[in-house]
Amino acid sequence: MSKKKLVMVGNGMAGVRTLEELLKIAPDEYEIAVFGAEPHPNYNRILLSPVLAGEMTIQDIILNDHQWYADNGIRLHLGKTVQHIDRVKRRVVADDGTEESYDRLLLATGSNPFMLPIPGNDLPGVISYRDIADTDAMIDAARHYRHAVVIGGGLLGLEAANGLKLRGMDVTVVHLADWLLERQLDETAGRMLQKSLEERGLKFLLGKQTEALVAGESGRVAAIRLKDGLQIPADLVVMAVGIRPNIALAESAGIYCNRGIVVNDTMQTYDPKVYAVGECVAHRGIAYGLVAPLFEQGKVAANHLGNYGIGRYTGSVTSTKLKVTGIDLFSAGDFFGGKDTEEIILNDAAGGVYKKLVIQDNKLVGGVLYGDTADGPWYYQLLRDGQDIHEIRDHLLFGQSHVGDVGHQGHNKAAAMADSAEVCGCNGVSKGTIVKSIKENGLFTLDDIKKHTKAASSCGSCAGLCEQILSATIGGAYTPAASNRKPVCGCTEFSHQEVRDAIRQQPLLSIGETMRFMEWTTPDGCDKCRPALNYYLISTWPKQAKDDPRSRLINERAHANIQKDGTYSVVPRMWGGLTTSAELRRIADVAEKYQVPTIKVTGGQRIDLLGIRKDDLIGVWKDLDMPSGHAYGKSIRTVKTCVGAEHCRFGTQLAMDMGVKLEKMLFDMYAPHKVKLAVSGCPRNCAEAGIKDVGVIGVDSGYELYVGGNGGIKTEVAQFFVKVGSDEEVMEYAGAFLQLYREEAFYLERTCHYLERVGLDHAKSRVVDDEENRKALHGRLLAELKDAKDPWAERIAGVERNEYETLAL
């Protein structure tokens, strides 16, 4: 069977992204031909401003070079403008007579700059700011002329003005509205921006309308005349007053258009064989001009062109960032607010910082940041997620680091960082390396950054910082997915929540079944999704679903921790941190017999034997004759205790006894991530219960329970959960909370991240306020752990023996 033919008209970012997405999911579906009116392959239009400012070159911003088209078998017609679509015969004709026939047509004709209908708008020296040719014209003008006037104080106009100024021209911006960026900023922020641009030497004429452009003796533009009669010299006039979707071709072919080419949620036009994406499109009445929504459109269009038929584009909330080096502003959503909204404002005029957040019904609906935009991506994420913010409202304005996040506290001023500053401490990646990779490789997502630079790919604590760097580098092109809609990994479109729901509702009982039902795009998934699926299956259907050792990462499969040299570490369980002389003697004997190079006391109050060869593991376990400490698992780790009222003169409760009971209840409990507990016998809290997933602090009248603490990547103080009177209640509340976490959290979400997502109130309502539900949760936990077996004992008895034995050659 011969391939179907796909023709794309327009060779810009939205269109080519659609092809990339299509090639990813259906590489052999189409024979593809592309028409581009410009003589260049696809380049990053967003980065024209840095090119104009002299910070980058054209070569730097090419996204898909000629080789890419060749490698993917795409026929590329450059410098050819399609003039006619024959929808009956299904073919397109270009201005030079080139013809291509199609089974599916993709219109990605983009937009045209709007030229003011005023006398002189066609004079030499009057240009728009849209493509490489315009940029070249400006660079050239800056070499030969002095006076530049930019009409339009929007994003593009200001970037053009800044670039021309940097190239030595004398630049005046004429703007109709009363303040700059009136569609992105409120008046306060607009004035602050104006002030700092004026300090850089730009001049502004606000609230002014242009009447005519005046020619000089040479015939080139020489001046601009305003409605109020003022005339100022201008050797170069850049019109940046807006763009209009380029719909001429579609209209001439009889495809229904209004503001743009009208499409439905699958990006299909009124002709079912014709799709459209990008700035030329009107979707639900909106034509988008920023690249992020256009990429979302491309993904949906590709999904339908590739015959998957499951994606829908439902519109976007956009955010804005001005790409003028040294100026930080960010805006998103409805930042003006109205009578139903509330505002939180910080205005430090002297310090040059302004922040305004607009809140409606306990949700962030918009915001403007000026001067300090480090938290822009975080606010944007909150806005997109529609997250309830009432719990964090009192410190919302001070940013993520005051709330608790995945960044190094106090170190998230991405824009201000030097290029040499280290971003990823795990892999030694500097800011400069990341920025360079973003620009050179045309990266648009955090995942891209992880793949190309390795930053944020280990512990992930710099993920927030990387997102900020991404956002600072490519501006509005960066849009994080709403967090509950982020796909599990590259193998699927579905999010963790959707996968969890499907497993429960269908029901699905095996990894293979889940992957088939949810149309996984890879045969066996990958090291990201398989462990997640395995966890979801066994936690949802503990008795029915079978654990798949092949979908466990090595530590959980071998029941020991792999070390950098390929040896393993062994941590036997010491309940509540208690041991005996007999156990210590056996440990000493094992250490000598197997020549263990390092013996270390861990932070979880037990002993780690490091440097064990894999084929010695079973022997070591057998000789130790102690249960597994699960120090290797996304599972219960330890319950740390102080000596408590057993010995301590301050102790109010029997902390060791309580700890041992908790640890025995939770033995062999797998969870979305590791789980650590602590029990302190008094508020002096020697067991450090304040940074544990569940912390128990004894007081005279009983126990206080704290949840969601974390002593790891970023210290997170546990939040007060409930006060109880008895040991039994500690077990019930702690067990129920952990079971709720086990049932609802996404894989690799620690309790603190889970609580950040769902809110502490949610957990309290399920566990503290709802007795019936609490008992049910606790009951399910106990039922699941009732038959827990020690994995080391099982392996001594012969389970998974293959894992530990080498084959001889």
Place this chain on the structure above:
Amino acid sequence: MAEWKAICHIDDIPRLGSRVVRPKNGGSGACGESGESGESGDIALFRTSSDEVFALRDRCPHKGGPLSQGMVHGNQVTCPLHGWKLRLDSGEAVAPDQGCARRYPIRIESGTVLLEI
């Protein structure tokens, strides 16, 4: 001189799993012909979900991680130490990473896995 050696039965390797083959006197080989000495000569056997068997030197080109301990998916294995992905059929790292683990020819005769060494 290369020779074919019978190693095990295909069912001794779990599907989507691996086994380590340990030579008595160490082995050799990065990419290409030249050998190294002194390093562990372990060879990792992998079995895919479609029952193909591949052999690579059990050493990730990145930082020497034991590939046999990684996760097998499709025709790739992910190194357990830092998550590099290597193609089982060529030993090449999946872009954007660059590197290669030596590949050994494998033959299966009525269930017996033979390795050319």
